[in-house]
Amino acid sequence: MVTETLPAAVVEALPKKGFLNIPVGKDVDVVAEINRLRKEKNAVILAHYYQEGAIQDIADYVGDSLGLSQQAAATQADLIVFAGVHFMGETAKILNPDKKVVLPDLKAGCSLAESAEPNAFRAFKEQHPDHIVVTYINCSAEIKAMSDIICTSANAEKIVNSIPKDKPIIFAPDKNLGRYLIKKTGRDMLLWEGACIVHEAFAIDKLLDLAKQHPHARIVAHPESEDHILKVAHYIGSTTGMINFVKNDPAQEFIIATEAGILHQMAKEVPGKDLIPAPSHEDNTCACSECAFMRMNTLEKLYLCLKYELPEIQVPEDIRRKALVPIQRMLEISKS
Numbered sequence: 233m234v235t236e237t238l239p240a241a242v243v244e245a246l247p248k249k250g251f252l253n254i255p256v257g258k259d260v261d262v263v264a265e266i267n268r269l270r271k272e273k274n275a276v277i278l279a280h281y282y283q284e285g286a287i288q289d290i291a292d293y294v295g296d297s298l299g300l301s302q303q304a305a306a307t308q309a310d311l312i313v314f315a316g317v318h319f320m321g322e323t324a325k326i327l328n329p330d331k332k333v334v335l336p337d338l339k340a341g342c343s344l345a346e347s348a349e350p351n352a353f354r355a356f357k358e359q360h361p362d363h364i365v366v367t368y369i370n371c372s373a374e375i376k377a378m379s380d381i382i383c384t385s386a387n388a389e390k391i392v393n394s395i396p397k398d399k400p401i402i403f404a405p406d407k408n409l410g411r412y413l414i415k416k417t418g419r420d421m422l423l424w425e426g427a428c429i430v431h432e433a434f435a436i437d438k439l440l441d442l443a444k445q446h447p448h449a450r451i452v453a454h455p456e457s458e459d460h461i462l463k464v465a466h467y468i469g470s471t472t473g474m475i476n477f478v479k480n481d482p483a484q485e486f487i488i489a490t491e492a493g494i495l496h497q498m499a500k501e502v503p504g505k506d507l508i509p510a511p512s513h514e515d516n517t518c519a520c521s522e523c524a525f526m527r528m529n530t531l532e533k534l535y536l537c538l539k540y541e542l543p544e545i546q547v548p549e550d551i552r553r554k555a556l557v558p559i560q561r562m563l564e565i566s567k568s
């Protein structure tokens with residue numbers, strides 16, 4: 233239930249801005265207000281590992297794409313506040329058509345999802361009508377609606393292996409994850425040429441220099457990273473898999489090749505270990521790679537979207553219904 237009314241100018245500006253452009257007074261205790269509002273509205277706050285630390289700390293659940301979709305599928309909340317990027321909010325809405333799903337900033341997109349434009353993808357699919365379409369969850373609702381089954385980095389291998397060996401496969405949109413899966417499963421897959429700007433930014437030369445400076449460090453990488461990074465990694469896996477590896481491996485130092493937000497959760501889980509972000513091509517001050525889209529969400533924007541229940545994620549019903557089928561297939565296979 234929305235209890236506050238908004239100035240008309242703020243509502244009008246919302247589609248262009250992507251978020252509620254309202255100053256939050258210094259006297260507002262944002263954390264206390266979020267805690268009060270989420271109880272009052274029976275809201276759940278779901279946050280991706282790549283969100284800033286303050287958002288991860290206040291979330292009801294922090295996880296990777298698979299964990300977040302499982303939480304979204306199971307929630308009893310009336311309002312879902314999704315602290316992540318647009319396709320994640322869409323996935324929550326596809327699973328919960330009767331619930332309101334809000335995102336702190338609608339412009340928090342994803343370069344990987346945007347690399348699969350629906351019309352171009354439809355044409356590609358039509359050229360290969362006998363192929364099973366396996367799509368990584370980082371894609372729009374429209375692309376999901378054209379897919380046979382969705383996967384995340386946590387379950388991609390299992391999903392590909394669940395497809396009969398005589399069936400040819402299209403894998404989209406991440407070519408790096410696709411190549412990695414071809415190696416792991418031995419399946420010959422047609423790959424869509426998409427990629428994530430954050431994971432493609434890791435510089436192999438700088439990474440090798442860093443590894444020389446830390447000869448005992450274990451290199452841990454996300455499969456969205458390029459092949460040359462994966463070749464030098466000691467462990468390749470989803471964000472949750474990476475956290476578990478760092479927790480269980482006896483090494484003291486780890487170089488982490490994925491979005492830097494994951495370090496917040498890892499540091500909590502393994503307080504005594506040294507976590508070093510893998511360096512990117514750009515000379516940024518923290519020498520690490522952060523996803524600019526994920527960082528568009530802030531604690532203040534999260535507070536405002538919880539308070540006013542805007543901006544809301546909408547998915548046209550015909551697309552939602554079609555997109556639900558491959559997501560449910562994935563959730564089903566992930567249970568076993």
Ligand code: SF4
Nearest residue numbers: 342343344428430523
């Ligand atoms: S890190 Fe890459 S794949 Fe993940 S949300 Fe950002 S742009 Fe998309």
